[in-house]
Amino acid sequence: MNILIINGSPKGKESNTYKLTTAFLEGMETGLQDARQNHEVHIDELQVNRLNIKPCLGCFSCWNKTPGKCCIQDDMQEVIAKLLWADVTxxxxxxYYFTVPGGLKNLIDRQLPLVLPLMVEREDQVGNGSHPARYDMNGKKTVVISTCGFYTAEGNYDGVNSLFDHICGKDQYTTLFCGQGELFRVPELSQRTDEYLEYVKTAGKEYVESSISEETRTKLNELLYPREVFERMADASWGIDKESGVKESDALIFTRQMATLYQKESYTGKDQVLEMYYTDLDECYQIVLGKDGSQVYTDGSKNATTRIETPFSVWRSIASGEMRGDEALMKQLYKVKGDFDLMLNWDTYFGGSDSSGNNNTSEADAGKNSHENEPGSKYIPKKGTNMNIMLTPWIVFWVAVAINGYAGSLVSIGVCALIPLLFYQYKKTPYDLLSSAFVTGCSIAVLLGAPERFMMPLAYLTFGVMWTVTCFGKMPLTAHYSMNHYGGEDAWQNPLFLKTNWILTLMWGILYLLTPIWTYFIMGTEIASLTGAINSLLPIFMGIFTAWFQKWYPARVARGK
Ligand SMILES: Cc1cc2nc3c(=O)[nH]c(=O)nc-3n(C[C@H](O)[C@H](O)[C@H](O)COP(=O)(O)O)c2cc1C
Structure with a gap:
């Protein structure tokens, strides 16, 4: 199959639309590979902004003096050859102005050599009058992909549809039109735009398999953002004061843009004031995050809930994707004063939202995914991990074996056997599997006659070693579970998240490395059957400490300490 892309954006490969086109092409390639029909796929591209294509002179030489050949010698000869070569264009x-950009219109006009001068009636009733093709164009297919600047494509493509109806015939081509096109170049919005591009890929795959499904069409027709959010973002991006018409400072434009990303669904019942102090510019702005949306104040009149102090250049680097925000925090490139909760839940307050305003930031939290229950949704929800899957076999073993070695071991083995069922709902970690394996091993040892007084401390020791060992690797054990609340596996890129988890894992590891000492002694006393229960007391306090530390430590780092 020969596929030709004609990119008519004056921005060339920097074009928003081109992002959709490459995603569609990627989907086509996947579809063709999956079909395993040994299709040889050849892809060629024409970047119209790099071609020398002069406007048509209207001389009709290509019809009379040199039939099929244009009298202008430029790159159009190559374009015509490629159009004849392509199976899919x-x-x-x-x-642009509700039709195609000028450069592309020149190219379209210069296709005249591809038709014969004869007048014929169209079979598909598009307009009145037509010219027959000079070459055999049967079986050739056309896809039209375009983005526009308004909030929706709906109602804005009549001109384009009419043009392609005339060129290809009604319903003889496939379209993919998308509003809010400028958002595809905004890195902060990539969560939403990448989600959209995934659907474009699916569309490409379905296109080569048969045709784009209704479900995918529905997803593609959804707005990237609700109209009012998009229009506020777009207005803020120009940085023009609504009353005076004067251009605002870059830092204020940036603050306003950030404010438009606020998700009012995250409102916690109390207005929050986020104060942004740009240290290099000595400019300070406040964003009030309220029930009905956000508002930017330039007069510093509000009491800040959270104040972020950072050079504007650092924000710029974060916004352009050159640096991660959490990395900048860890390097102490900015300081946070006041309530740190806002920082911990940044994605909830400012994360991407779909067109219905649903927040998609907690996808990793099993059972919380907004797409999960949508009938026919092609979205594959990410499962979250669950620490209880790792802990339960141990707790059952410690409590039950202390009461009755034989029965406790059987119960522990039974619990381990049921654990795999939970993996339908939760993502498994290596520690879920290891725990089940270790507990089963310890239980079998007890059943075979190993003394409980020896096996109980050994089980605590194994548990402690499992935790402590992970502190020497890249990923401390708790990071596999606490990531659910910090943006899923993305949190693994966050040095502050890893350091917090590293400290906690080590503390828990040490606790369980020490537990075998007193366990051995308790198991030799009359209250041996209560060992499991007694050993649960310290972890309760550690649990309370962990919950506090997880918030306190990052906030301390953020204050620059
Ligand atoms: C000269 C010009 C005319 C435009 N006309 C329209 C228009 O009629 N309707 C619209 O929704 N957007 C219009 N836009 C916005 C573009 O279609 C939009 O920014 C698009 O995403 C740019 O895509 P590209 O990056 O692929 O070139 C226009 C932009 C320019 C520069």
Whole structure:
């Protein structure tokens, strides 16, 4: 299959639309590979902004003096050859004045050599009058992909549809039109735009398999962001004061843009004031995060809930994706004063939202995914991990074996046997599997006659070693579980998250390395059957400490300490 992309955006490969086109092409390639029909796939691209294509002179030489050949010698000869070569042509362009950009229109006009001068009636009733093709174009397919600047594509593509109806015939081509096109170049919004691009890929795959499904179409027709959010973002990006028309400072434009990303669904019942102090510019702005949305104040009149102090250049690097925010925090490139909760839940307050305003930031939290229950949704929800899966076999063993070695071991083995069922709902970690394996091993040892007084401390020791060993690797054990509340596996890139977890894992590891000492003695006393229960007391306090430390430590680092 020969696939030709004609990119008509004056921005060339920097084009928003081109992102959709490459995603669609990727989907096509996957579809063709899956079909395993030994299709040889050849792909070629024409970047119209790099071609020398002069406007048509209207001389009709290509019809009379040199039939099929244009009298202008430029790159159009190459374009015509490629159009004849292609089995599928993908036209990719931005909407300009409700039609195609001028450069692309020149290319379209210069296709006249591809038709014969004869007048014929169209069979598909599009307009009145037509010219027959000079070459055999049967079986050739056309895809039209375009983004536009308004909030929706709906109602804005009549001109384009009409043009391609005339060129290809009604319903003889496939379209993919998307509003809010400028958002594809905003790194902070990539969560939403990448989600959209995934659907574009699916569309490409379905296209080569048969045709784009209704479900995918529905997803593609959804707005990237609700109209009012998008229009506020777009207005803020120009940085023009609504009353005076004067251009605002870059830092204020940035603050306003950030404010538009606020998710009012995250409102906790109390207005919060986020104060942004740009240390290099000595400019300070406040964003009030309220029930009905956000508002930017330039006069410093509000009491800040949270104040972030950082050079504007650092924000710029974070916004452009050059640096991660958490990395900058860890390097102490910015300081946070006041309530740190806002920072810990940044994605909930400012994360991406789909067109219905649903917050998608907690996808890793099993059971919380907003897409999960949508009938026919192609979205594959990410499962979250669950620490109880790792802990339960141990707790059952410690409590039950202390009461009755034989029965306790059987119960422990039974619990371990049921654990795999939970993996339908939760993502498994190596420690879930290891725990089940160790507990089963310890239980079998007890059943075979190993003394409980020896096996109980050994089980605590094994548990402690498992935790402590992970502190020497890249990922401390708790990070596999606490990531659910910090953006899923993305949190593993966050040095502050890893350091917090490293400290906690080590503390828990040491606790369980020491537990065998007193366990051995308690197991030799009359209250041996209560060992499991007694040993649960310290972890309760450690649990309370952990919950506090997880918030306290990052906040301490953020204060620059
Ligand atoms: C000269 C010009 C005309 C435009 N006309 C329209 C228009 O009629 N309707 C619209 O929704 N967007 C319009 N836009 C916005 C672009 O279609 C939009 O920014 C698009 O995403 C750019 O895509 P590209 O990056 O692929 O070139 C226009 C932009 C320019 C520069």
């Amino acid at each position: 993908i036209w990719s362009f931005p909407l």
